[in-house]
Amino acid sequence: MISPHTPDDVSRRAFLETVAKTGGQSFLFGSLFVNTAMLRLPQDVASPKAKSETEVGKGVVYGFVVDTTKCIGCGSCVRACRAENGVPDGYNRTWVEQYTFYPDGEVVVNSPNGGENGFAEPPTRNMPAELEKVQPVRGFFVPKLCNHCIDTPCIQVCPVGASFKTPEGVVLVDHERCVGCAYCVQACPFGSRYLNPETNTADKCTWCHHRITKGLLPACVVSCPAEARIFGNVSDPESKISRILATNRVQVLKSYLGTRPRTRYIGLDSEVI
Amino acid sequence: MRHAGHFLRLVALVAVAVVGFLFVRSQVVPKDFGVTGHFRLSAIADEGKREARHIGSDACAECHDDIGKSWKTGKHHTPQCENCHGPGLMHTKVVAEESTTAYPDKILKLKNAIKRPTGIQECKWCHLRTFERPSTLKSIANVEAHVSEHKGTFTKDTKCIDCHNPHTTLVTFDAKGLPVKPKIAP
Numbered sequence: 001m002i003s004p005h006t007p008d009d010v011s012r013r014a015f016l017e018t019v020a021k022t023g024g025q026s027f028l029f030g031s032l033f034v035n036t037a038m039l040r041l042p043q044d045v046a047s048p049k050a051k052s053e054t055e056v057g058k059g060v061v062y063g064f065v066v067d068t069t070k071c072i073g074c075g076s077c078v079r080a081c082r083a084e085n086g087v088p089d090g091y092n093r094t095w096v097e098q099y100t101f102y103p104d105g106e107v108v109v110n111s112p113n114g115g116e117n118g119f120a121e122p123p124t125r126n127m128p129a130e131l132e133k134v135q136p137v138r139g140f141f142v143p144k145l146c147n148h149c150i151d152t153p154c155i156q157v158c159p160v161g162a163s164f165k166t167p168e169g170v171v172l173v174d175h176e177r178c179v180g181c182a183y184c185v186q187a188c189p190f191g192s193r194y195l196n197p198e199t200n201t202a203d204k205c206t207w208c209h210h211r212i213t214k215g216l217l218p219a220c221v222v223s224c225p226a227e228a229r230i231f232g233n234v235s236d237p238e239s240k241i242s243r244i245l246a247t248n249r250v251q252v253l254k255s256y257l258g259t260r261p262r263t264r265y266i267g268l269d270s271e272v273i
Numbered sequence: 274m275r276h277a278g279h280f281l282r283l284v285a286l287v288a289v290a291v292v293g294f295l296f297v298r299s300q301v302v303p304k305d306f307g308v309t310g311h312f313r314l315s316a317i318a319d320e321g322k323r324e325a326r327h328i329g330s331d332a333c334a335e336c337h338d339d340i341g342k343s344w345k346t347g348k349h350h351t352p353q354c355e356n357c358h359g360p361g362l363m364h365t366k367v368v369a370e371e372s373t374t375a376y377p378d379k380i381l382k383l384k385n386a387i388k389r390p391t392g393i394q395e396c397k398w399c400h401l402r403t404f405e406r407p408s409t410l411k412s413i414a415n416v417e418a419h420v421s422e423h424k425g426t427f428t429k430d431t432k433c434i435d436c437h438n439p440h441t442t443l444v445t446f447d448a449k450g451l452p453v454k455p456k457i458a459p
Contacts, residue, residue: 070407073403073405074398076352080356080360083327083380084325084326084360086378098405100404118397118398118399118401120401120403139403139404140405141405161311161312164310164311164316172316172320174319175319176316177312177316208325209317209321210322210323210324210325211325214325216329222327222355223353223355223356225351225352225353225399
């Protein structure tokens with residue numbers, strides 16, 4: 001038996017042969033996986049026009065912009081979402097996070113009840129009394145919701161085809177097919193999904209699909225008093241959201257994961273996770 | 274060909290298994306599954322069937338026109354009616370004496386199926402000062418301090434709407450310079 005750490009016994013010829021053999025094998029297997037990866041999103045690949053996200057479907061492609069510089073942290077969106085969609089207590093389809101920066105470099109992230117009752121209490125740092133008196137230096141609110149990704153991890157893991165994407169780019173759950181295995185809840189890197197204890201099926205933000213198909217705006221967008229949430233058709237260059245996307249510097253959450261979210265953020269800080 | 278019978282039996286078994294699988298599959302898988310992707314196509318329409326529970330401030334103003342007008346022309350027109358009063362769908366159904374038996378909404382237990390705001394909690398959602406809120410937003414750090422600053426006495430029954438009209442934010446003063454309790458609803 002040849003140990004990998006004793007190369008003295010291996011001739012140059014044998015070494016080159018092994019390299020060529022394993023290299024060829026991995027190239028063949030690699031091309032196989034590339035092919036399956038290309039077939040991953042048939043609804044996007046099937047259409048020859050589907051070059052970018054704005055060309056998927058028959059015209060309308062929805063987008064969502066969150067302006068974190070405008071959010072005042074009132075929690076109106078959280079309450080409106082709960083009332084509109086009958087979200088059970090303790091679960092959230094959308095929530096607001098409060099980021100507070102202290103001079104010692106610590107960042108405190110707080111979201112009591114998802115910000116449903118506002119942010120009246122100052123965040124506690126569990127510090128000695130003299131350090132608790134230290135005033136923060138910087139702070140802001142970040143509303144969160146489903147990112148309606150183009151390359152969705154949650155749809156890929158569904159074993160029964162209950163999670164899917166509409167031609168307009170909205171990620172939905174088929175509550176008749178869902179078996180409640182909660183794979184998608186674990187797969188979502190943004191924590192946007194939960195298992196509804198009333199229906200025992202996966203549930204998530206639908207961008208208020210029942211409202212937008214009737215020509216209304218999502219409940220959180222309507223209720224926002226600071227215009228921090230903008231929703232619309234991104235394939236129409238004249239729409240409000242297209243103008244905002246054209247005139248602002250936007251960022252997505254966790255771009256390094258490559259899920260390509262359709263929810264974009266204005267003024268996102270590097271500390272936001 | 275001594276063993277042909279064995280092969281035939283095996284082929285028949287496989288054929289029965291394949292036909293059985295295809296039959297069960299045709300019964301179990303919905304007809305419109307896989308039409309445009311790995312999902313049931315009619316699930317999109319199912320999701321859109323629900324009624325919108327937030328009816329919008331314009332719909333509120335159709336009946337409550339006085340309040341609607343003062344709200345729309347006043348300074349406080351960015352928060353919508355339903356931000357404080359809750360969704361209005363059930364209210365319109367109850368007032369129009371429609372049957373609401375199909376709806377399990379908690380809000381149906383309230384009078385006229387609409388929330389009566391407390392007059393202090395709703396204000397705090399936006400106007401209590403926290404470090405993260407922008408300085409352009411009018412906010413107070415402490416309700417008690419705010420009341421004593423304006424020569425009032427804070428009790429547990431003190432509400433913001435004792436002085437401020439929540440629909441317009443206006444405060445009216447009497448001859449002595451003290452705030453008058455605003456007339457909010459007709």
